[in-house]
Amino acid sequence: MQFSLRKCEELCHSKFCHTCSLFDQEIKCHCGKTVLKPKSKCLKILQKCYFSCKREHECGHPANHWCHNDDECPPCTHPVSKMCVGKHMSFDVPCHVKIVCCRQGCGKFLPCGVHTCQRSCHSDSCQSFDQKCTQRCNIKRYKCGHKCNLVCHGSEPCPVTTCEAIIKQQQQLECDDEYRVIQENKNLTQPFSINLDAPRQLPTVYTEFLRDYAKKNLEFVQTIERQ
Ligand SMILES: [Zn+2]
Ligand SMILES: [Zn+2]
Ligand SMILES: [Zn+2]
Ligand SMILES: [Zn+2]
Ligand SMILES: [Zn+2]
Ligand SMILES: [Zn+2]
Ligand SMILES: [Zn+2]
Ligand SMILES: [Zn+2]
Structure with missing residues (x-):
């Protein structure tokens, strides 16, 4: 009844x-x-x-x-083994749990067809339909071999642009000249300071060498000061 x-x-x-x-x-x-x-x-x-x-x-x-x-x-609490939504691994969960997400990266191909999803395992779609891929293009440049590095252009061939790596290298070269001068000055002052810190532990020859070096260094400093 x-x-x-x-x-x-x-x-x-x-x-x-x-x-x-x-x-x-x-x-x-x-x-x-x-x-x-x-x-x-x-x-x-x-x-x-x-x-x-x-x-x-x-x-x-x-x-x-x-x-x-x-x-x-x-809800049924019977333990069952279920695959995570991203199909990475399985877990023992209560039967009533429908959506299981692991901690791994999603890794599915995005609509651009080039890059993979960087989000952690999820059940919704990787991107909303109006969202664009913002990852960088990894294709090697024909001339210099560096990565294209432009914002994703899907399956379109890489647009012809000046390689950023080359631009940076050129800037670095200009900077390197200044950098080298600073390094040389450092090399001159370094043995001098060791001599001051622990003069007795150093072999005589080395100390003499340093004395000479220090003298030269002094001259060098004086020359700079005069300028
Ligand atoms: Zn009953
Ligand atoms: Zn029941
Ligand atoms: Zn059940
Ligand atoms: Zn997963
Ligand atoms: Zn992409
Ligand atoms: Zn995804
Ligand atoms: Zn390059
Ligand atoms: Zn490209």
Whole structure:
């Protein structure tokens, strides 16, 4: 028999219930093991059947919960191995968990067809349809062999531009000249400072050499100062 009776809103009571116990037949719980005699007790007793649920489950797992009279079973907690949405690896999760994401990078090809998704494992689409790929082109330049490095241009051939790496190199060369001068000055002052720090530990020859060096260095400094 079906439960078309209203639920009793009062606390469970042993006396005849006017709102919910207007029945003259036996009432059974869903599994049928908990029986309510006609006009005897509050319907609330039916919510406490301590036998396991016998309903069929879509997933096919036996229920690990008590018999219940409401139609819907609680979520199935049976552990199952499921693949993450990005198909990277599988995990043991409760049966009712539908979406499993791992911590790996998505790695799927983006609509540009050149680059792969850099997001971590996800269930939605990698890009919204109006979004453009902002990754850099990795194709080698024909002339210098450096990467194209322009913002993604999909399957279009690389536009002819001056290589940024070459521009940087040229700037570096100009800077390098200044850099070398600074380095040379450093080399002159370094042995001098070692001599001052630990003069006794150094071999005599080396110290003499340094003295000469220091003299030259002094001359050098003086020459600079005079200029
Ligand atoms: Zn039952
Ligand atoms: Zn299940
Ligand atoms: Zn159930
Ligand atoms: Zn994954
Ligand atoms: Zn791209
Ligand atoms: Zn993705
Ligand atoms: Zn280049
Ligand atoms: Zn390119």
